[in-house]
Amino acid sequence: MNGTDIHDLSDDADYAAASKQGSSSMTRNDSSKRSSSTDPEDAEVVYLKDNVTIHPTQYAAERISGRLKLIKQGSSLFMTWIPYKVQSSNARPSAGDKNLYTIKALPFSDIQSIRRHTPTIGWQYVIVVSSGLAFPPLYFYSGGVREFLATIKQHVLIVRSSEDANLFLVNNFQDPLQRTLSSLELPGSLASRIPSSSGSTSDNNLNNKHTPEDGHLSSTQRNNKQRQKSHDPARDISINVLEKFSLVTKFARETTSQLFRDNLVDGHGPNEKRRTNWASKDHQSQDMASNDVEVVPKRVPVPSDPIEFDKITLVWGQPRQHPLGLQEWSTFLDYEGRIVDPNALKKRIFYGGVEHNLRKEVWPFLLGYYSYDSTDAEREYAWSVKKSEYETIKNQWQSISPEQAKRFTKFRERKGLIEKDVVRTDRSLSFYDGDDNPNVRLMHDILLTYSFYNFDLGYCQGMSDLLSPILFIMKDESEAFWCFVSLLERLGPNFNRDQSGMHSQLFALSKLVELLDSPLHNYFKQNDCLNYFFCFRWLLIQFKREFEYEKTLRLWEVLWTHYPSEHLHLYVCIAILKRHRAKIMGEQMDFDTLLKFINELSGQIDLDPILRDAEALCVCAGENGAASIPPGTPPSLPIEDSSIYHNQDDEVL
Amino acid sequence: MPSRRRTLLKVIILGDSGVGKTSLMNQYVNKKFSNQYKATIGADFLTKEVEFEDRLFTLQIWDTAGQERFQSLGVAFYRGADCCVLVYDVNVQKSFDNLNNWREEFLIQASPSDPENFPFIVLGNKVDVDGGNSRVVSEKKARAWCAAKGDIPYFETSAKEGINVEEAFQVIAKNALKNGEEEEIYLPDTIDVGSTSQQRASGCDC
């Protein structure tokens, strides 16, 4: 709209004009599309920005641009982001993709935080966390992030986090504990801020007015609202929670039916038929989705029989193979020790894993510590360089005297936490058992060194679980450290203070379940389980606590191939849930029971069939699955290299 | 059994990482101590049947992670709590200083209907360590804090030696019951109910 420089924040005039234009267009929509009883004067557009864009994938052609608005109604502020209509017929994002990301009347009372990102190259963007889930990054192609935040500040309580200047907390409580968090619903604030019914009413009104693009409020959506209202226990906070869940769901639901239409054929047909279609989809070219819309009968394939649905996925995954052995491994190397065809290697490992003795050699490649095209000689050289680099960092904390430590609270606390955790990590394994076990000491040293290597991220519980198998395999202290560093390049965001990495995974998980198993999704929705917290441990430490040690090693090397998806672990979650879906739904598990049930699955999960299912699910989900996962979701590498904790290292060391 | 009324009482254990929340819960429910419990990730709960005045109750005890970074998860678990147990380690000053944060955090996230009178209990754990020689928070100081916060009951415990654990949880159950009384659910007298609660009970001896 106003192609100004992204750092030009003086677009107030535009903004005033735009907001007028915004309100009038809103009125127009209002009268032409829907007869609403609400007075249009009631809602005021206080901020409007065009060319705010979502990047569902790394491909420029798939970006979706839209209009971002802040709307004030009564004492409540809402945010909307509506994608533009498709201009050209061959534009990549399908209608489904677009609806997927539409943000309709998101009340600020639901928002926990907004994080501003300023990449060195590219556009500023913000990530909004609401109801415990992060929306995909919104890129401001035409600038205006500061104004966006300033406008919000005029209308709701928003404070800058004391720990992170780019994190803005909404509904903050001045509480030091609270300050570090940006996530999840805060019923306290809601209960006090909006009387339970009026909150939902204004939400409703806004919805009615601001669905111009697709023009209809689905009847499920309306029923849903009604259902919630009829509950009406005035002081019951769960209604607020419900509403917020429904917000997220709404966001996802509209897409799913669409995605299914785009994607799957007659859901009630025989297995064979469906299977063929999915199989063919896998091999077809990218424009397939748009063709599908015309060819395929538009029915939402809620499988009539859940078991039947399961059977299909079972048939699908390829049989597991025997692990990669030494002899075969040597065929992947050239005479100088380079890996000739990394993709072939990854595929091989994906289907079979690696023999135990070979892991020490192969893992550093999978983790990205060694590059595939490095030679033996180069790696040997790197080993000594990295070893001394490690010693240097280790020295930083080793040289802290007890006297110094007395006045270094953060150091003492961090060290104390690590000490408490290493003695609680895998002690039943002979490698770590017994008093004064030297490997426990090593684990301690590596973790403390890491917390100096990456001071901002520091130490967080769960890290010792991630390190344990790596040290067990690598044995060498410095090698284990650098492999751990490589792993945390990808999984570090799991431990972010604002839990952003976890939220984007939980969000992606909820969308993938909706895509791949809508009955289960609906069940979770009805039972207040959509936050997927019962999968928290799975995701945080990559199923480390769910399998026997040896199986965890196998699973990890398979996941690290990033074949067929970087996010296979999310499909592993779904595979496990689907194995137990009949029980979960049949026994009508509520949130507590489900959490307990999932926790107790630990040690009971058979890895190989789950991997086959996960592969099948991943293939079924295809591009729509990939598009359900916000960019930068771990274990993807962070979106831009100068991201949060990388450059903060420099400040400290 | 089937003709008894059953009530679920929900108890949340909070406190800094490593103060012994998981150990206390296991000592109470399973009567054992292991120094191989893992650091808690996410949340879990154990249940125990308790009897009071000829009535059976199921105590559902929630154990969450102590690290600050995971606090945002709390809200999903604190909802509907009947009693909150605040634990600190008598050998770690910071864990005592943080009690106030835990208390306030709980009140914010759980938003009980009557925060003034919501039942808390404070446990000073690990009194066994080094024969009490390494302790840094005195009983007097702890009791003063509890008194100032509205006469919170206080116990000095050792999950390791099983000192005062049973006693503390009896008070916890009693106070939870007082709080939960109004929300009591009378379940219909069917076989279904019996089997469900039995599953609950057996699900907990891990």
Ligand SMILES: Nc1nc2c(ncn2[C@@H]2O[C@H](COP(=O)(O)OP(=O)(O)OP(=O)(O)O)[C@@H](O)[C@H]2O)c(=O)[nH]1
């Ligand atoms: N000596 C002694 N050690 C204890 C006692 N209670 C717990 N511990 C030890 O303290 C450490 C931490 O105990 P946990 O019960 O795991 O602590 P937690 O509060 O659950 O910790 P998080 O799960 O990290 O929040 C373990 O090594 C226990 O063995 C106690 O009463 N006496």
Ligand SMILES: [Mg+2]
């Ligand atoms: Mg614990």
